[in-house]
Amino acid sequence: MNDPIDQIKKAISNYIDVDDLEWADYAQDFSLKSVKKKELILQQGRICNTVFFVRKGLLRVFFVDANGEEKTFHFSMENTFSADYESFLKKKPSNYSIQTLEDSELILMPFEMLHRGYEILKNGEKLGRLLAEEYFFLFSSKIHAIYTQSPMDRYNQLNKAYPNLLQRVPQHYIASFLNISPVHLSRLKNQSA
Amino acid sequence: MNDPIDQIKKAISNYIDVDDLEWADYAQDFSLKSVKKKELILQQGRICNTVFFVRKGLLRVFFVDANGEEKTFHFSMENTFSADYESFLKKKPSNYSIQTLEDSELILMPFEMLHRGYEILKNGEKLGRLLAEEYFFLFSSKIHAIYTQSPMDRYNQLNKAYPNLLQRVPQHYIASFLNISPVHLSRLKNQSA
DNA sequence: TTAAATCATTAACATTTGTTATTGTCCTTA
DNA sequence: TAAGGACAATAACAAATGTTAATGATTTAA
Numbered sequence A, B: 001m002n003d004p005i006d007q008i009k010k011a012i013s014n015y016i017d018v019d020d021l022e023w024a025d026y027a028q029d030f031s032l033k034s035v036k037k038k039e040l041i042l043q044q045g046r047i048c049n050t051v052f053f054v055r056k057g058l059l060r061v062f063f064v065d066a067n068g069e070e071k072t073f074h075f076s077m078e079n080t081f082s083a084d085y086e087s088f089l090k091k092k093p094s095n096y097s098i099q100t101l102e103d104s105e106l107i108l109m110p111f112e113m114l115h116r117g118y119e120i121l122k123n124g125e126k127l128g129r130l131l132a133e134e135y136f137f138l139f140s141s142k143i144h145a146i147y148t149q150s151p152m153d154r155y156n157q158l159n160k161a162y163p164n165l166l167q168r169v170p171q172h173y174i175a176s177f178l179n180i181s182p183v184h185l186s187r188l189k190n191q192s193a
Numbered sequence C: 001t002t003a004a005a006t007c008a009t010t011a012a013c014a015t016t017t018g019t020t021a022t023t024g025t026c027c028t029t030a
Numbered sequence D: 001t002a003a004g005g006a007c008a009a010t011a012a013c014a015a016a017t018g019t020t021a022a023t024g025a026t027t028t029a030a
Helices: A003-013 A020-027 A085-090 A111-120 A124-148 A151-161 A171-178 A182-192 B003-013 B020-027 B085-090 B111-120 B124-148 B151-161 B171-178 B182-192
Strands: A031-035 A040-042 A050-056 A059-064 A070-076 A097-100 A104-110 B031-035 B040-042 B050-056 B059-064 B070-076 B097-100 B104-110
Touching: A003 A020, A003 A050, A003 A104, A020 A111, A050 A085, A059 B124, A070 A171, A070 B124, A085 B124, A104 A111, A111 A124, A124 A151, A124 B059, A124 B070, A124 B085, A124 B124, A151 A171, A151 A182, A171 A182, B003 B020, B003 B050, B003 B104, B020 B111, B050 B085, B070 B171, B104 B111, B111 B124, B124 B151, B151 B171, B151 B182, B171 B182
Parallel strands: none
Antiparallel strands: A031 A104, A040 A097, A050 A104, A059 A070, A059 A097, B031 B104, B040 B097, B050 B104, B059 B070, B059 B097
């Protein structure tokens, strides 16, 4: 079996039982894409019609606010899915852009394929539900953290959850992710030392 | 047909087609509850084993942070569902408490019932997916708003989205929802006038 | 109906965070 | 390899937000 496609099957198996026969039929529609560092794979304002599975590399989900400033919303790590899921599902213009932060290898899942999955795969709807629930939990805990933790707390927690992320990502993106200025993050790091 | 149960059927019909026969079988397990103002219907630390449908009244979802301060996370309006959904699904201690802000009439949906819904109702899994997606979108836009809008912007937007909410809810809960101090909210309101 | 509690407002002050500008380092690329 | 650009650190100052305390109004409950 094709190696990269095996990788996404494994990821999906964390959510539902995958029937081999169904899968063989389904999986042929995946396509692979290699993308150089710093390239834009989704542009704010366009409709997101693909879910990206990060086989290798690292993505940054961000948007430009009313003042023209970039805000980093999320980092998509290896073996996770990435998209503007709302744009994807509702076919409306995306609020986010997505770019590669490293040379990356992606598996592409176009919109039609998702819906075919709901029909073809015995547990397709369940997979959709579990993925929506997972990101729901993720966002929920992100809001919880914003309400309860200081920027420094969140920095430390990020460092703990993804130990090498801080080495892989320019610091001002981290600041933006924490919703503070790069200058302030630099100050905070010194204080704690 | 029973009137309150008809109300929740109508709400669910916004998500999936409901087959009358299935529904008649399913709906008999709902129970109703009238709750006085200011009563706690879910307590932080306990497992949330019921989803509440707000037939009438208003709920506040909140939690107590490490400093012992209450943070208001969400207001549950009429004809919407309320729960700590993560606690509910994973059967783990809730991060939130839920209280009534007004005398309320609730429809209770216990955990077993949800799962029976996944099995009994033809579109049960789909309903689960759509609900998870809806709250996912809600949280997503909440985070987006935190990143892009000033507290005053968010206050105005809240006022626009739920025109009578500000009259129904003590102002310090609104401040807490906006993640600012009550004193600061009072100041902001004066500045804009 | 009255006393107590809750609440919104305001003022004064403290803290946090943002902005701008400068400098030195490192990386990129022509 | 040299020049330009991106980046992190730092300082000085400005703006936003929090904290505490006092006051008056409203609501709640005995």
